[in-house]
Structure formats: structure tokens, C-alpha cells
Amino acid sequence: MINIQGLQFSYGEGDFSLQVPELSVVSGETVAIVGPSGSGKTTLLNLIAGNAIPQSGHITTNGCEVTGLHDAARRNFRIANMGMVFQEFELLEYLAVLDNILLPYRINRTLALDTDVRRRAEEIAQQVGIGDKLHRYPNHLSQGERQRVAVVRALVVRPPLLLADEPTGNLDPDNKDRVLDILFGYAENNAATLVTVTHDHDILPRFQRVIDFKNFYG
Amino acid sequence: MGDVLYLAWRYLLYHRLKTVILVTSITLIIYLPVGLNVVVEQSGEHLTARAEATPLLVGAKGSPLELALNSLYFSQDYPELVDYAEATAIEDSSLATAIPLYVRFRSRSQPIVGTSLDYFDFQRLDFASGRPMAVLGECVIGAAVAEEFGVGVGDTVTSSPETVFDLAGVYPLRMKIAGVLAKAFTPDDDAIFVDIKTAWIIQGLGHGHQDLAQPDAAASVLNRSQDNIVANAALVQYNEITADNADSFHFHGDLAGYPLTAVIAVPNDEKSGVILRGRYTNEERDSQIVRPVTVIDELLDTILTIQQFIVAAVIIVGLATVATAALVFMLSLRLRRREIDTMHRIGGSRARVASMLLAEVAIVIVLSVALATAITLLTWRFGPGVIESFVLS
Numbered sequence: 001m002i003n004i005q006g007l008q009f010s011y012g013e014g015d016f017s018l019q020v021p022e023l024s025v026v027s028g029e030t031v032a033i034v035g036p037s038g039s040g041k042t043t044l045l046n047l048i049a050g051n052a053i054p055q056s057g058h059i060t061t062n063g064c065e066v067t068g069l070h071d072a073a074r075r076n077f078r079i080a081n082m083g084m085v086f087q088e089f090e091l092l093e094y095l096a097v098l099d100n101i102l103l104p105y106r107i108n109r110t111l112a113l114d115t116d117v118r119r120r121a122e123e124i125a126q127q128v129g130i131g132d133k134l135h136r137y138p139n140h141l142s143q144g145e146r147q148r149v150a151v152v153r154a155l156v157v158r159p160p161l162l163l164a165d166e167p168t169g170n171l172d173p174d175n176k177d178r179v180l181d182i183l184f185g186y187a188e189n190n191a192a193t194l195v196t197v198t199h200d201h202d203i204l205p206r207f208q209r210v211i212d213f214k215n216f217y218g
Numbered sequence: 219m220g221d222v223l224y225l226a227w228r229y230l231l232y233h234r235l236k237t238v239i240l241v242t243s244i245t246l247i248i249y250l251p252v253g254l255n256v257v258v259e260q261s262g263e264h265l266t267a268r269a270e271a272t273p274l275l276v277g278a279k280g281s282p283l284e285l286a287l288n289s290l291y292f293s294q295d296y297p298e299l300v301d302y303a304e305a306t307a308i309e310d311s312s313l314a315t316a317i318p319l320y321v322r323f324r325s326r327s328q329p330i331v332g333t334s335l336d337y338f339d340f341q342r343l344d345f346a347s348g349r350p351m352a353v354l355g356e357c358v359i360g361a362a363v364a365e366e367f368g369v370g371v372g373d374t375v376t377s378s379p380e381t382v383f384d385l386a387g388v389y390p391l392r393m394k395i396a397g398v399l400a401k402a403f404t405p406d407d408d409a410i411f412v413d414i415k416t417a418w419i420i421q422g423l424g425h426g427h428q429d430l431a432q433p434d435a436a437a438s439v440l441n442r443s444q445d446n447i448v449a450n451a452a453l454v455q456y457n458e459i460t461a462d463n464a465d466s467f468h469f470h471g472d473l474a475g476y477p478l479t480a481v482i483a484v485p486n487d488e489k490s491g492v493i494l495r496g497r498y499t500n501e502e503r504d505s506q507i508v509r510p511v512t513v514i515d516e517l518l519d520t521i522l523t524i525q526q527f528i529v530a531a532v533i534i535v536g537l538a539t540v541a542t543a544a545l546v547f548m549l550s551l552r553l554r555r556r557e558i559d560t561m562h563r564i565g566g567s568r569a570r571v572a573s574m575l576l577a578e579v580a581i582v583i584v585l586s587v588a589l590a591t592a593i594t595l596l597t598w599r600f601g602p603g604v605i606e607s608f609v610l611s
Contacts, residue, residue, distance in 0.1 A: 051563055072567060079565025090560040094232030095225075106221035107566030107574075113221065137232075153564070 001027040001161060001193040002048060007057035009040075009047060018043055020057070023211070027160070030187055030194040032204050035213025041197040044213070045163050048195065049082055050074035062160055079108045083154030085183070087166035089146045091138040091153075098134040101125060101153045111157065124152045128182050144175025151182050162187060164196040168203065180206060222570060226577035237582065240543060244586035247536035249593050251529045256594055257601040258525050262518045265291075268404060269510035271341075273491060274314070274483040276304055276498070279506045286513040289480040291405045292321050292329035296479060300505050302414075303474040305481045311497075313490040315340075317482040320417040325375045328363050330410045332417025338399075340484060341406055347371050348397030354416050354467055355459025356396040362407040364398045371395055374458075375410055377420045391420045392458040418476055419459070419467065426456040426467035483507070547579065 002025040010017035018040035025031050033041045046052040047059060050066045059066050062081050069077060078084075091100045099106075101121045105113035125131045128148045130141075138146055147167065154162060162183060168176040180203060187194040196207070204210050230237040268290050277285040278298035287293040308316035317340055320332035331337075335350050338358075348371035351358055357375060364370060376392045393412060401407055418424050428435045430447045440450035456463045469476075485491030498507035551558075561571050 046563075049563070075562070075565050075567050082565075084564050086560075086563075090556070090563075092557055092560070094229045099228065103561070104564055104566075106225055107561050107564075107570050109567070109570065 001025050001029070001062060002195070003058075003060040004048075005058045007047065007054050007059065009043065009052065009054040009057075016040070018047075020044065025193055025195060025209075027193055028187070028191045029209060030184065030207045031196070032207040032210045033195065033197045033213050034199070034201070034204065034210060037199075039213045041213050042165050045165050045195065045197055049084060049163055050078050075108065076110045079104055079111060079157065081159055081161055083157060083159040083162045085147075085151055085154045085162065085164040085167045087169040089138075089150040089170075091146055091149055093138055096135050096137055097125070097130060097141070097149050098122070100138065100149055101134075101156055103153060104157050117156070120158075121152065121156050124155055125149075128152060129178070142175075143170055144172065144178065147171055147175065147179050148182065151179060155182075155186050158190065160190075160192050162192055162194045162196075164194065166197055166199065168198070168200055176200075176203070219573075222573045222577050223581070225574045226581055229574075229578055230581055240546075240582050241585045241589065243539050243543065244583065245589045245593070247532070247539055248586060248590035250532045250536075252590065253594050253597045253601070254525055254528060254532075256598050258518075258521055260598065260601060262521070265514050265518065266511065269514040272482060272510045273485055274494065274507055275480050275510055276300065276308065276316075276483055276505055276507050277480040279504055282506065282508040282513045283517060285480055285506075285508060286510045288321050289319050289482065290510055290514075292331060292409055294324075294329075296322055299477040299479060300481070301474060302476045302478055304505055305478060306474065308481060308483050308494070311494065312486075313494045314483040314485040317484065318414050318478050319480045319482060320414055320477065321479050323380075323417065323420050324378050325410055326367075326378060328360075328366070328408055328410055330357075330377055330412055330417065330420065332412055332414040332420075334414060337411065337482075340482065341402070341404070343402055343406055344400040346398045346400040348395070351396045351411065351413055351416070353459070354413065354419065354464060355391070355393055356412070357393040357416070358397040358399060358411040359395055360399050360407040360409045360411075361401040363410055369395060370398055389422065389455070389457055391416070414478070415469070416459075418469065421477075423476060424467055424469040426459065426463050427453050429466065551575070 002023070004020050004023040006022075007020040008017070009019075016038070033044065035041050043052065047054055048061060048066070050059075050069065054067060057067070061077075064077055064081075066074060066077065092103065095103065098118075098121060101124075102113060102117065105111045105117060111117075122131065122134065125134055128151065130145055130148050130152070133141060133145060138149065141149065147170070151167070154164075164183060167183065168179055171179060183194055183196070184206060186192060194207075198204075269286065272290060275285055275289050277289070278300040280298040284293075284295045285297040288295060288297050302318065305316040305318040308314055315336060317334055317336045318332070319337075321329055322332075323330040337343075338350060345358075346361065346364075348358070359367075359369070359375065363375075367375060369375060373395050374392045375395065376390045379390050393410075393416065399406065412420075415424060419426075427449070428438065430439055430449055430453070435453075438449050438453040439447055441448040456466065459467060483491075483494060485494055495507050498505065558571055558575075562568070
């Protein structure tokens with residue numbers, strides 16, 4: 001699913017640099033990336049997603065060399081193949097829950113928003129326990145509910161790859177388990193790959209593989 | 219495109235206070251110069267049309283504008299008075315037809331216009347019902363008066379006393395409606411027309427009272443001599459002219475000295491008009507003759523100058539508002555950087571996100587233009603009436 005070779009990345013300013021000589025994640029695998037703050041975990045997630053471009057090296061995702069794509073193609077590839085979950089949920093305050101879930105379909109014309117998609121969004125929302133809150137605004141939801149909305153937004157496009165950046169970082173234990181159940185359940189049922197950056201060592205046993213990122217910190 | 223508009227609309231709807239402020243500001247910037255122009259142009263046309271239809275006005279020396287506005291639009295700024303002799307002199311000159319006007323009294327807020335029957339022909343006024351006034355105490359009302367008062371032929375209207383506390387002042391006179399005019403879309407719609415003598419009776423220059431020579435009026439006699447009877451305060455004065463008491467109404471003194479606010483002079487031909495105007499060039503004369511169209515043109519010139527100043531001010535304020543709105547938009551982009559980044563990170567195309575932001579601006583502008591257009595249409599429909607009520611009240 002993901003193949004990284006000779007990856008080198010640094011920001012224009014500062015002395016941070018990330019070097020990943022080789023890293024592979026097979027299709028359907030669930031992987032946790034751990035490491036100290038500032039070690040480049042989130043940066044790697046952004047590189048895999050194509051939100052950042054390495055200075056050198058190759059990243060191949062789902063058979064496509066992401067680093068070789070131009071900007072628009074990268075976005076189209078990302079929205080069709082990857083679901084992103086963020087620690088801060090990143091919901092749009094002015095959209096109701098259903099509109100937030102359907103946002104990927106509204107901001108990229110390669111995805112068509114039809115009744116099937118709406119029905120699927122409602123079904124997934126129902127499954128994760130927010131089916132009765134589809135018309136509420138994010139600021140009327142609890143932290144756990146917001147993260148579930150963010151997760152449904154990532155799942156609604158049925159991506160083969162899920163990238164989650166500290167998805168449980170702001171959640172209480174109950175909601176943490178609930179969100180992880182959703183992510184792992186989706187990965188298992190759809191043979192999807194799950195790559196999660198986390199600081200939470202309690203959840204590591206649930207993953208098939210744990211990558212300690214301090215090994216890549218340059 | 220639908221999705222882009224939808225997202226933009228949701229954003230504007232959620233931030234409705236900000237949206238309302240922006241739309242209101244831009245609406246005002248668009249509307250003020252446009253609406254002002256509509257009002258001035260329409261009012262100008264309206265004022266000029268009536269002025270052009272009235273060839274000459276004779277009145278006491280003073281403000282020509284007050285004379286024209288009172289005579290044409292029955293404004294409440296009363297000009298100095300001129301004697302009725304002025305009307306008979308014009309008539310006697312055989313140069314023009316003289317139509318006397320005495321526009322001083324009101325019934326509630328509606329002007330009572332004392333005039334002659336020639337006025338209806340001159341203004342080409344048609345009757346919706348009834349007939350012209352034929353005897354003292356009858357009146358003809360405009361269409362708007364009939365509508366506002368809810369009265370018709372056979373009903374009565376009463377003149378308003380000038381001051382409640384002046385016992386010696388103008389008493390209310392109840393007048394019978396002989397006719398209702400068809401709508402003319404001019405100030406005539408709002409007027410109550412009476413014969414000039416009825417107007418003088420309202421003022422108290424003519425009056426009717428019980429006959430002191432009769433035995434039943436003995437209690438009202440203060441002093442009786444061989445050829446004179448002096449009444450006391452118990453004398454019954456009539457406040458309505460009926461068939462029974464009409465004969466008791468009389469005028470003291472010479473009618474030639476009775477007051478008018480103006481005389482409309484309709485010259486027989488252009489030459490007669492020039493000769494007539496020439497007769498009023500004498501500086502020592504107490505009266506003046508004016509061409510209403512000239513007076514109204516001068517008024518419109520003044521209004522136009524004021525309008526230009528206002529438009530210039532609005533343009534400056536408008537530029538400042540547009541600059542502020544642009545600044546607000548730029549600052550909001552900075553505040554929304556995280557939201558924009560999120561959309562990019564989950565795969566939103568740059569063009570779509572940019573389109574959404576531009577759509578927000580476009581919707582605000584479209585709403586503002588639509589609102590400004592709607593208000594301008596309302597102004598076009600009702601503006602002249604409102605502005606006239608301000609100018610003429």
C-alpha cells in the first residue's frame with residue numbers, strides 16, 4: 001500500500017530534517033507511528049498524503065508515485081484514496097454535521113455527490129452513534145461526537161488508506177475506545193490500511209505494527 | 219458550481235450578522251446616489267409638469283417660491299395676501315382669464331382651496347361623481363380626500379379652526395360635498411375646493427346669524443337704535459350653510475379688498491401674456507407676476523446642486539466602505555486560514571476553495587444590488603410623494 005524509499009525532507013527554516021531510508025506498509029495493515037514530539041511523525045503523514053513534497057526520495061501509495069504528481073492530481077488522488085482524521089477534528093463551524101461529512105464531495109469535482117452518497121453518509125453516521133445529530137452544528141456537539149463526525153467524513157469516500165493524526169488525543173477513555181473501534185472496524189471490514197500517529201501507548205496493542213519514529217529523526 | 223454556492227451560502231448564513239452589516243453597507247452605497255437621482259428626477263418632472271401647465275401667477279410681493287408652491291401644490295407656507303381687486307383687474311384687462319386662489323385653511327391636514335369654477339376647466343379635472351359646487355357652503359373634494367376621509371357626495375367635511383384658544387379666530391364651517399373629483403395624480407387629489415366666498419366665510423369675513431329684527435332674537439340684542447342693532451355674545455352664528463339660513467349670510471365691506479393668496483392668470487395668447495407681465499414691472503406695485511416654471515426650475519437647480527454635493531459625499535464614503543469591506547475580507551481570510559488548509563488537506567482543489575471565497579463576495583454583492591434595486595423601485599413608486607410632502611409641508 002505504502003512504499004517509501006530514500007525519503008529526505010526538511011522545512012525551509014529551522015534545522016529539522018526527516019530521513020526515512022525505507023518504509024513499507026502493506027495493504028490492510030494497521031500501523032501506529034510513535035515517537036517524541038517534533039520527531040516528524042505528522043510530517044511523514046503529510047508527506048504520504050501529498051500535502052508536503054520531499055526534497056528527495058519516492059513515496060508510492062496504492063501503486064501511485066505521489067511525489068511525481070502535480071498539485072491538482074495529488075489532491076484528486078488524495079481525496080479518492082485517503083481519509084484524513086485530525087487531532088483537532090477540523091470541522092467547519094458553519095456547516096451542520098451532515099454537510100461536514102459530505103464536505104469532500106463539495107470541494108472536489110472528481111467526486112459526485114448523489115443520493116447514494118448521502119444515504120451512505122447517514123448510515124455510517126448512524127453506525128457511529130451520531131445519526132440523530134446530522135443537522136446540528138459542531139459547536140453543539142461534545143468532543144467525542146466531533147471526532148466521530150471527523151471520522152465519518154474520512155470514511156464516507158470509502159478510502160483504501162486511512163491516515164489519522166492523534167485521533168484520540170483530545171478524547172476521554174470512552175470516546176477514545178469508540179473512535180478506535182470505528183477506525184479499526186472500517187479497516188477490517190474494508191481491507192483498508194490504517195496509519196495512525198499517536199502518543200498514546202495504551203492503544204498500541206490494537207495495532208498490528210508499531211513504528212518508533214525516533215529512528216528516523218535526523 | 220452548485221456546491222460552491224451552497225458552501226458560500228452556508229458560511230454567510232452562519233455569520234448572518236456580519237453578512238447583514240456587509241449587505242446593508244453595500245446596499246446603501248449603491249442605493250443612495252441612485253435613489254437620490256430617481257427622487258430628484260421624478261420630483262423634478264412632477265413639479266415641472268404642473269408648473270408648466272400654469273402660465274402666470276399673480277400674488278403679493280415676496281417670495282416667488284412660496285407663491286408658486288402654495289398656489290400649485292397647496293403648501294403650508296402661506297405667501298403674503300393680495301386683494302381680490304387684483305383678480306378683477308386682470309379679468310377687466312381682457313388680457314387673461316383670472317382664477318382666484320385662497321389657499322389658507324385646512325380640514326385636518328387637507329388644504330381647502332377657495333377658487334372659482336374656472337379652476338376645474340383649467341386643470342382639466344373630471345368628476346367621478348356629483349357636480350361642481352353651486353351655492354355657498356358646498357365643496358368638491360379630491361379623490362384622495364374622499365378615500366382618506368371615507369366620504370362622498372352628500373356627506374360633509376369641516377374646516378379646522380386655526381387655533382383652539384382664539385375665540386375670535388376662524389370657526390369651523392361644515393361644508394356639504396357636492397362632487398368628488400376623479401383621480402388626477404396631482405395635488406388636486408388631496409384638496410377640498412370651495413367657492414372663494416365660502417373660503418372668506420371660513421375666515422369670518424362673511425357670516426350668517428339669527429335675524430336680530432325678529433322677536434325670538436331679543437335675548438341677543440345688546441343695544442337697539444333707530445337704524446342700528448348691536449348684538450351681544452349670545453347671538454347665534456351659523457357654522458353650516460343650509461337652505462334655511464343661506465339668506466342670512468352676508469359680507470361686510472367691499473369684496474375688492476378681500477384677501478387672496480394668488481391669482482392664476484391664463485393669458486388669451488402669448489402677446490397678452492407679455493403685456494400682462496409688463497404691467498407688473500413697476501417697482502412701486504405691491505403685487506408681482508411670476509412664471510411658475512421659472513420658479514420651479516430655480517428650485518430644481520438648487521436641489522440639483524445639493525444632490526451633486528450629496529452624491530460626491532456618498533462616493534467618498536462609498537470608497538471608504540469598499541476599502542473597509544475589502545480589509546475585512548482580507549482579515550477574514552487570515553482568520554480562516556486553518557479552515558482553508560483543512561479543505562486543501564482533505565483534497566479540496568485550490569480552484570474550488572478560491573471559488574467558494576469569491577462566491578461569498580459575489581453573493582453579498584448580488585444581495586446588495588437586489589436590495590438596492592428593490593428599494594430604488596419603491597423609491598420610484600413612492601419617492602416623489604414623500605419628497606413632495608417634505609418640500610411642500
